[in-house]
Amino acid sequence: EAQVTQNPRYLITVTGKKLTVTCSQNMNHEYMSWYRQDPGLGLRQIYYSMNVEVTDKGDVPEGYKVSRKEKRNFPLILESPSPNQTSLYFCASSARPNGGYTFGSGTRLTVV
Amino acid sequence: GDSVTQMEGPVTLSEEAFLTINCTYTATGYPSLFWYVQYPGEGLQLLLKATKADDKGSNKGFEATYRKETTSFHLEKGSVQVSDSAVYFCALRGQNFVFGPGTRLSVLP
Numbered sequence A: 001e002a003q004v005t006q007n008p009r010y011l012i013t014v015t016g017k018k019l020t021v022t023c024s025q026n027m028n029h030e031y032m033s034w035y036r037q038d039p040g041l042g043l044r045q046i047y048y049s050m051n052v053e054v055t056d057k058g059d060v061p062e063g064y065k066v067s068r069k070e071k072r073n074f075p076l077i078l079e080s081p082s083p084n085q086t087s088l089y090f091c092a093s094s095a096r097p098n099g100g101y102t103f104g105s106g107t108r109l110t111v112v
Numbered sequence B: 001g002d003s004v005t006q007m008e009g010p011v012t013l014s015e016e017a018f019l020t021i022n023c024t025y026t027a028t029g030y031p032s033l034f035w036y037v038q039y040p041g042e043g044l045q046l047l048l049k050a051t052k053a054d055d056k057g058s059n060k061g062f063e064a065t066y067r068k069e070t071t072s073f074h075l076e077k078g079s080v081q082v083s084d085s086a087v088y089f090c091a092l093r094g095q096n097f098v099f100g101p102g103t104r105l106s107v108l109p
Helices: none
Strands: A004-007 A010-013 A019-025 A031-038 A042-051 A054-057 A076-078 A087-094 A107-111 B003-006 B011-014 B019-021 B023-026 B032-038 B044-050 B056-059 B062-065 B075-077 B086-093 B097-099 B103-108
Touching: A004 A087, A010 A019, A019 A031, A019 A087, A019 A107, A042 B097, B003 B086, B003 B097, B011 B019, B019 B103, B023 B032, B023 B086, B032 B062, B044 B062
Parallel strands: A010 A107, B011 B103
Antiparallel strands: A004 A019, A019 A076, A031 A042, A031 A087, A042 A054, A087 A107, B003 B023, B019 B075, B032 B044, B032 B086, B044 B056, B056 B062, B062 B075, B086 B097, B086 B103
16 A cells, blocks of 8 residues: 555654654655644645755754655654654655655654 | 645535635746645545646545636535535645645534
């Protein structure tokens, strides 16, 4: 089944403790992206990647890192999480320049 | 830069009512246009899309037509059901994806 898989689905962590949210797609998509969704703010793009080793900042990249060493994986790294990074995170991938996104199921992160 | 504007709602309708959610966009070139739906507790799912002017996307009784002259992509459904209650996002893809703020739809029995 074609899908984008994020892990974990839920995570509660403490301020400053490094964490990684994994994202993997099995559709051989070139384009991958991370979003956060917050009430009243809609979807905001954090980082995106056009292909392996090609990443770029989205609208809200501060406090996040990404890497794209393989086509299928696009992990989101929070080196020193803070409470304002409490949010619902979505990974998404897309095949063609005009293709639509396939979204993962989301990761709900709480930083205390 | 590119942008998407949509009515923010919430929109509350009775079952079998007609639905319109307005979406307008600003973009250079010829973006592809999308509607996504997010059901409670789930991720976003592609509902329909259109890739060029005058294309009509349709799925599950929903329709939207790519109108370049009015830069619009309004979502319509002739008869909504309670199961259509969700948040609907209009989006475009030019150089990058741009999403509207989402419209929450509640359908009452």
